[in-house]
Amino acid sequence: MSDAIESILQEDRKFVPPAEFTANALISSEEQYQQMWQLGKDDPEKFWGDLAKEELEWFQPFDSVMEGDMPDTKWFQGGKINASYQCLDQHLTTWRKNKAALIWEGEPGETRTLTYQELHREVCKFASVLDQLGVEKGDRVTIYMPMIPELAIAMLACARVGATHSIIFGGFSADAISDRNNDAQSKLVITADGGWRRGKEIALKSTVDESLEKSSSVEKVVVVRRTGGDIEMVPDRDYWWHDLMENASADREATPLDSEHPLFILYTSGSTGKPKGVLHTTAGYMLGTKMSSKWVFDYKDEDTYWCTADIGWVTGHSYIIYGPLANGVTSVMYEGAPNWPDEGRFWEVVEKYRVNIFYTAPTAIRAFIKWGDQWPQKYDLSSLRLLGSVGEPINPEAWMWYHKLIGGERCPIVDTWWQTETGGIMISPLPGVTPAKPGSCTKPLPGVVPAIVNEEGKELEANQGGLLVMTQPWPHMLRTLYGDHERFIETYFSKFDGKYYFAGDGARKDEDGYYWIMGRVDDVLNVSGHRLSTMEIESALVSHDLVAEAAVVGYPHDLKGEGICCFVIPKGDIPIDEVKNTLIKHVRHQIGAIATPDQIRFTPALPKTRSGKIMRRLLKDIAAGRENNQDTSTLEDQSILEKLRQEG
Ligand code: ATP
Ligand code: MG
Numbered sequence: 339m340s341d342a343i344e345s346i347l348q349e350d351r352k353f354v355p356p357a358e359f360t361a362n363a364l365i366s367s368e369e370q371y372q373q374m375w376q377l378g379k380d381d382p383e384k385f386w387g388d389l390a391k392e393e394l395e396w397f398q399p400f401d402s403v404m405e406g407d408m409p410d411t412k413w414f415q416g417g418k419i420n421a422s423y424q425c426l427d428q429h430l431t432t433w434r435k436n437k438a439a440l441i442w443e444g445e446p447g448e449t450r451t452l453t454y455q456e457l458h459r460e461v462c463k464f465a466s467v468l469d470q471l472g473v474e475k476g477d478r479v480t481i482y483m484p485m486i487p488e489l490a491i492a493m494l495a496c497a498r499v500g501a502t503h504s505i506i507f508g509g510f511s512a513d514a515i516s517d518r519n520n521d522a523q524s525k526l527v528i529t530a531d532g533g534w535r536r537g538k539e540i541a542l543k544s545t546v547d548e549s550l551e552k553s554s555s556v557e558k559v560v561v562v563r564r565t566g567g568d569i570e571m572v573p574d575r576d577y578w579w580h581d582l583m584e585n586a587s588a589d590r591e592a593t594p595l596d597s598e599h600p601l602f603i604l605y606t607s608g609s610t611g612k613p614k615g616v617l618h619t620t621a622g623y624m625l626g627t628k629m630s631s632k633w634v635f636d637y638k639d640e641d642t643y644w645c646t647a648d649i650g651w652v653t654g655h656s657y658i659i660y661g662p663l664a665n666g667v668t669s670v671m672y673e674g675a676p677n678w679p680d681e682g683r684f685w686e687v688v689e690k691y692r693v694n695i696f697y698t699a700p701t702a703i704r705a706f707i708k709w710g711d712q713w714p715q716k717y718d719l720s721s722l723r724l725l726g727s728v729g730e731p732i733n734p735e736a737w738m739w740y741h742k743l744i745g746g747e748r749c750p751i752v753d754t755w756w757q758t759e760t761g762g763i764m765i766s767p768l769p770g771v772t773p774a775k776p777g778s779c780t781k782p783l784p785g786v787v788p789a790i791v792n793e794e795g796k797e798l799e800a801n802q803g804g805l806l807v808m809t810q811p812w813p814h815m816l817r818t819l820y821g822d823h824e825r826f827i828e829t830y831f832s833k834f835d836g837k838y839y840f841a842g843d844g845a846r847k848d849e850d851g852y853y854w855i856m857g858r859v860d861d862v863l864n865v866s867g868h869r870l871s872t873m874e875i876e877s878a879l880v881s882h883d884l885v886a887e888a889a890v891v892g893y894p895h896d897l898k899g900e901g902i903c904c905f906v907i908p909k910g911d912i913p914i915d916e917v918k919n920t921l922i923k924h925v926r927h928q929i930g931a932i933a934t935p936d937q938i939r940f941t942p943a944l945p946k947t948r949s950g951k952i953m954r955r956l957l958k959d960i961a962a963g964r965e966n967n968q969d970t971s972t973l974e975d976q977s978i979l980e981k982l983r984q985e986g
Contacts, residue, residue: 356748481503544569685714750770857954
């Protein structure tokens with residue numbers, strides 16, 4: 339018997355890139371892509387080595403492109419480089435000197451634009467501040483801030499002096515901060531008094547104060563005044579950002595660092611368990627984020643680009659700051675919620691700044707669908723030319739909505755698959771080349787060589803679902819889990835004896851070589867001996883008019899082994915019970931009797947990580963009627979679990 343995950347979702351729609359888009363694209367033909375991809379596969383040293391020479395600024399050239407195989411590959415050894423230099427200094431001798439690097443909008447409506455030159459100046463000044471505070475090359479610095487320009491300045495200043503930043507999403511608890519402080523042994527914390535979220539002040543400094551009772555490595559705290567809220571400043575420990583910056587020198591060269599110098603630590607979302615402290619290093623990460631953003635977003639110099647992620651997530655690191663700035667792009671940064679003061683806020687921002695490239699997450703798209711078409715319809719979205727999605731599989735019907743309502747049926751959509759661990763986008767359409775199929779992240783980028791294998795590491799045939807692996811190292815892959823190299827090997831490499839990087843996701847590859855992510859391997863259902871993907875059943879549910887969002891999990895079932903439990907967020911008010919039968923029939927009709935739901939449970943909300951991903955592992959406990967004894971530290975709203983239990 340086959341151990342493959344069976345694919346039951348039918349999706350035959352195909353969207354070819356508009357001719358005009360292709361004509362102006364950086365990568366503009368299938369042949370060009372194939373050639374690059376083949377070189378990346380056959381001769382990665384040449385492929386990445388040439389790019390590193392052309393695209394990065396080196397203080398000292400590297401001696402070798404790659405040394406050693408997975409898991410411990412070293413890239414660009416002997417080279418000296420600095421990430422802040424790549425993002426800033428290199429542009430100052432070009433016309434981009436006075437181009438907007440960051441356009442920032444606060445939730446209450448203030449705006450601030452920093453040109454490359456201005457951002458450079460602020461970063462140099464804060465780098466001098468870090469020097470004064472005794473932060474040295476190799477030290478770890480925690481950043482716990484709202485989405486304000488000082489966050490970008492702080493991270494780039496850390497990079498400038500060679501301190502490794504560890505950014506914690508500004509909404510995590512004191513315990514989450516102290517855990518991460520202790521894990522990273524951070525010396526300094528950079529924070530703000532508070533931030534704005536849905537019109538309310540989120541206190542940050544007081545949370546840091548609490549966390550410091552349990553984080554002994556931290557010596558000093560720098561505080562940005564953002565909200566003007568009432569906070570306590572501890573003498574000789576806490577310093578105001580503006581005081582320190584007042585007389586700081588703007589004359590601070592970027593420190594030349596080894597290629598493998600640790601750039602940052604970032605903890606994963608915790609969708610599948612306790613967060614992991616992913617470590618990225620300098621040269622490989624910069625090359626990967628620069629190239630992937632250039633290929634996938636096809637930047638033009640006149641573009642206004644907006645990635646809506648929080649910088650507390652890897653998407654914000656790679657695609658608000660490092661990737662776009664290395665390319666000299668204008669990157670928009672928005673502080674607040676998508677539904678404040680109303681559900682049209684994102685579209686208002688698009689209209690206001692004439693955003694051309696818009697990159698968001700399926701969780702946001704599903705929220706927009708739920709809020710209704712009237713919101714995007716109120717605004718002029720004609721400036722948009724390219725849309726992106728990241729974070730979870732996008733259900734084909736959500737893709738269609740995005741395509742029609744936001745993209746006006748003219749914008750290609752890049753559905754980008756990647757992970758905190760991969761550092762940058764791995765599988766994605768090239769917008770001028772790859773015909774899109776809704777729900778598929780399509781094909782690997784040049785330099786990325788994935789495969790779909792079974793538990794024994796044997797490659798599966800087309801359309802058989804299996805485990806997604808990477809068969810070759812890439813420059814921007816994680817180097818370790820901070821302080822726990824064993825867990826690093828165990829998590830990503832032990833499954834296939836060090837031969838492949840194991841991503842933890844299930845996927846299939848279709849007859850055209852397109853990848854379809856089927857969800858987490860841990861979440862695969864086993865129904866009467868059939869292995870089914872959660873994503874496919876969810877997509878079938880979401881294709882019904884009454885459904886805004888769905889999460890599917892298995893639970894122990896006497897006859898079938900596992901039963902199918904569907905948690906459904908309806909579009910309007912919670913419908914009456916008959917609708918359950920309608921949905922059950924709909925799923926049967928869409929994907930077949932084997933996927934017939936055993937239970938439909940309506941709910942107004944689902945448990946999600948702070949980055950908006952559905953936490954199916956918690957839903958599994960609820961479906962099975964088990965007590966929860968899992969890590970919920972990254973759960974967005976603790977009360978949802980209680981409600982779901984009661985409603986069960
Ligand atoms: P943890 O590893 O702690 O459980 P996490 O995996 O949610 O957290 P991230 O690194 O933020 O943390 O998320 C990466 C995961 O997100 C991928 O493994 C995949 O499951 C999912 N993902 C990201 N982009 C896509 C996409 N375009 N299509 C499908 N899934 C995606
Ligand atoms: Mg993960």
